[in-house]
């Protein structure tokens with residue numbers, strides 16, 4: 001069985017649903033159910049026998065885009081674990097690009113970031129190269145940059161607070177830096193942070209990192225490690241937008257690509273292309289009266 005929950009333009013929803021339903025039936029995949037959720041009245045739930053997730057997804061994309069959706073093989077549950085990327089997912093910016101502005105290196109660093117996120121450049125070398133460009137920058141510039149430019153993504157606070165309210169453990173995992181991620185996590189309420197640590201000497205960045213590199217493998221390991229502690233039945237939600245989120249998104253119960261690059265979007269079983277992060281609360285069936293934050 002497949003269950004898809006989706007949010008799309010409500011004004012045209014019925015027409016779109018008729019067309020999608022006809023296309024699925026013609027492909028030998030008739031819908032068993034199509035209903036709006038009681039708890040979240042703008043969420044459409046579709047139920048389909050079988051296991052043709054790719055076909056269902058194609059139909060959703062061709063008839064309902066832009067949409068927010070999750071396609072699941074099991075009935076939906078509030079997750080026990082939430083693991084999220086930071087840059088362009090929990091915050092609206094790419095920290096290293098913003099920081100580069102302070103060093104007058106924005107174009108050089110942004111070009112490397114973009115290639116890395118498209119999966120064209122090995123993450124580790126891209127990161128090492130970018131950090132190297134930051135050598136001699138005052139550590140104090142980070143706090144200024146954070147205060148002036150870094151803002152939570154719309155819905156981030158409500159998402160984290162509400163999941164925590166329902167007993168979900170929350171972890172921020174970033175290929176970016178603790179200098180940014182620690183205060184962002186504290187602000188949004190995440191319980192654990194895993195990221196890269198910029199080396200500092202005499203109040204200036206050295207251009208190097210301290211400790212092991214946090215990359216896509218780290219994100220997956222952190223998620224699996226946290227899940228193991230929660231027990232075999234634990235349900236996970238992961239969100240991210242870039243290439244280094246792919247293993248985490250692909251292995252989560254609900255892996256949701258947030259305004260993501262195409263490669264990350266296609267690796268995930270969910271996506272947000274339309275609303276803000278509270279779309280996830282709706283897709284999980286948590287009514288607005290139960291939201292926190």
Ligand SMILES: [Mg+2]
Nearest residue numbers: 085087088242
């Ligand atoms: Mg990101």
